[in-house]
Amino acid sequence: MCGLNLIYAYHAVAPQPSEGELLRTRDHMRTRGPDDQGTWFSADGRCAFAHRRLAIIDLDHRAAQPMASLCGRYMITFNGEIYNYRELREELLHDGLKLRTESDTEVLLELFVKHGPAAFSRLIGMFALAIRDEREKTVWLARDTYGIKPLYYADDGWTLRAASQVKALIAGGAISSTPEPAGIVGFYLWGAVPEPFTLYQEIRLVPPGHFVKVGALGPEIPAPFLTLESLYQVGEASNLAKATIREAVLDSVRRHLIADVPVGLFLSAGIDSSALLSAIHTLDTERAGATTAVTLSFSEYSNSLYDEAPLAKAIAAQYGAQHLVRKVDENEFHADLPAILEAMDQPSIDGINTWFVSKAANEAGLKVVLSGVGGDELFAGYPSFRQLPRWRAWLTLPARIPGLGLASQALLRGVGSGMGISPKLAGLLRHGGTWAGLYLLRRGLFLPHDLKTLLDPELLARGLHRLSNQGVMSKIQCDMPQNPIARVSFMESAFYMRNQLLRDADWASMAHSLELRTPLVDIELLRKIAPMQHALSNKSMFADAMDLRSEIRDRPKTGFTTPIGRWIGSAVQDNTEHWARSWARRVAGEFRISAGSRGDTPHSHEVGKKGGERGEVAASIPDSSSFTPRRAGAATKDLK
């Protein structure tokens, strides 16, 4: 887990990359890689790579990056971990290669030398990388199938820039801060900026499971090597089998434990993190005993059902792990808030829990932890797995009646506002006819209609058009598996988890120089579970497969199990609206998101520039007494 960046002046008229810009971007990511750093310039001076390293595998300086291939033709800068690198290494050694390091980076690079971009589909792990081919004068960018690791790139028509963080790219000082309406509208719709957009028109994410080749003309259209959609397209469904689930999870955890430093664990009292500790114990009892499990505890919840510490302590004791309970109170939250907002790479209404638990892990001296994120998405843990198929069955026909959706929305909004009818309920018939609409109702922070009073109409229209036209909403509509459970699993994985949970996990953990690994977000695991998903109804099968004690399996969902929602409410000092909405307003102000319209007048439309009008969005947010809060997940889901 590291930070990477590059500048490639591919166009003939582009000036050569400046070392100053390269270092400004790299060193903005200091906490991503405190152990080592490096830069490299191509022979013609047109391409520059940089890297900051968090050393996890092969701690020696010989494994530092940017790293050259054995033949000297290729150069790599890479962020992530390749969990099957040992098998791939054996293959390369069998070919007679004399590898110089024990690192996964060198294996990855030599695999590319051997297979070209076809190598990417053989990698199991989380990765974002750039490889330079000095002979062909090309650069290849690639990102893992789930999109665990971020890789942002900006092409201005002359020069391509890429980095692990948006704020690092902006810190370089050479990228336009023209806002992206789709990013702004997407943030208000979902509480996180949906891929491939960012707040900035020029900066985009490399799509997960895709690579981008950059040649003399600039970046080509991203090409897939292994997409999440394709993994959900299973041939033949199979029956639920506890043994298969158990073996698949054990396999994934085994892979995720590979490291040359101790690997810790985020432990709540929930099924997912408990299952991971159970798996570690099954694989290696001694290792479980050496594992530090970190749990957050809040004084507000002492001796209440919501306090996870007692059960977590019992779970840790059961598997012999070393247990660390870290108390967090409101004072610490407020003290950390400026640093949290500074570390937040793109606006998000989530991620605070991951910040504190990562901070605790860092204090405990850990560089790597396992997180249970992804369990709900894979094993049907969310209520959405039950709700959406049911709503779909109820609403498909009425939603097809022309005008009924609009009429019912207008009626319910008119008469319902005084009766406490939520905007989401009012929009049920209008949006409920499609999976995309249903998902918006389920996960949306605001509905498009709500945004009419929040954002400039032209910005809103442009944002919605770009979201719809450039693959965000259409992806929900088109690329889904047929089985309803698998559909919801795909939507939650490709949207909520990818855009919110994984992005928040990245910035909040990397701010504490901590590598967060996700054994339940793993392509091999998905390959084995996807054929069984049709038969899942909740996570009890998963809990049973991992032999979890009944208190964990039967523990009721406690909803807002942390007081962070309340603290956030107090931080924004407005008790008249739901905390998520208030928090969105605060975050928008912090990112200086302009609610202005055109975005095309010179100097009038830049996001976050000095002198910009901070908080102008906040001033236009309407009263939200009728707001229906998102499910509890926002503040709690990231602690797994």
Added chain:
Amino acid sequence: MNILALVTDAFGGFGGIAAYNRHFLRGMAAAGHTVTVLPLDGVGTTPPAIRQFAPKRSKPAYTLAVLSMLITKEHFDLVWCGHMGLVPLARLAAMRYHCPWWLQIHGIDAWDSPGKIKRRAVATAARVTAVSRYTRRRFLAWASLAPEQVRVLPNTVDTRFTPGPKPRELLDRYGLFGKRVLLTVGRISASESYKGHERVIQILPELLLDHPDAVYVIAGDGNGRPALERLAERLGVTAACRFIGRVDETDLVEHYRMADVFIMPSTGEGFGIVYLEAMACGIPAIGLDCDGSADPLQACALGRAVSLENLFAQIEASLAERPYEAASLDNGLDKFAIPVFDDQVRILFGGHDRPADSTGTGA
């Protein structure tokens, strides 16, 4: 490849767009393609492999000419559209020939979202080339195309623009002996006031305090000229201004050479070929950093792209500099030379002799 080019003007045309189109069409021919040009305006000599039809002068006549072309048996492999205004016709032609079409965008015409018909037509373009990074960014803010479909092909500058001594005949004609000359070359259109003539005139009173020998020469004509003349009179700087009218293409080089500083604080340039021409003549060039001007000005040693707030300071600094010996310096202009431009055209066509068919309906 047999290419049909729909253009406002090219061979025989006047101004930056015509010059750009000529270079691009020549580049296509140099890459081995056959080009048929349907111009709205302009009559001129074409090189081999390029056939240019007679101009139609009016939009209805032009539309009729394109439609007439479409009903002939001639087939084209690519339709090249040289202006946003011709997008619907280009789209129609591409549908007729079942071939991809390529849009060239120059500047302000492509900055803001057009009407629905053009917007939908643009979404079907296989490729777009923009003259500058700024124009590309503005275009991508509204166009329903992937960023990777929109490439930048900057303007080029003719080899006849070279440094030389100040022409005595022109200094005499305009009364410029012993003067420090600020020069702007461009249309003076009341509807295109973005060129920034008035910004220069407004700072003349203060500039003349330190540089009483400064004279502002305005080359170009148009319906905005009377307003500029009145402004100069109101500010009491008429004596320091020379409105010399439109300069013929063949006399441009000499006019650049008589200047000490080229200044055009425009806010609406797609690129601004005049900056390149001035710098190729060894004249330092000043513009603003808020539009396409930044591309030529930031890429060349002689260029200065500044904010509006710093404009006055930059003009003062440039006037204070010693006369520039451009010919002896590596000033970065070689990047805008015609061979580089031709090479870029070849690369754009390389591997894309038949750009991916995109004759669908678009958004």
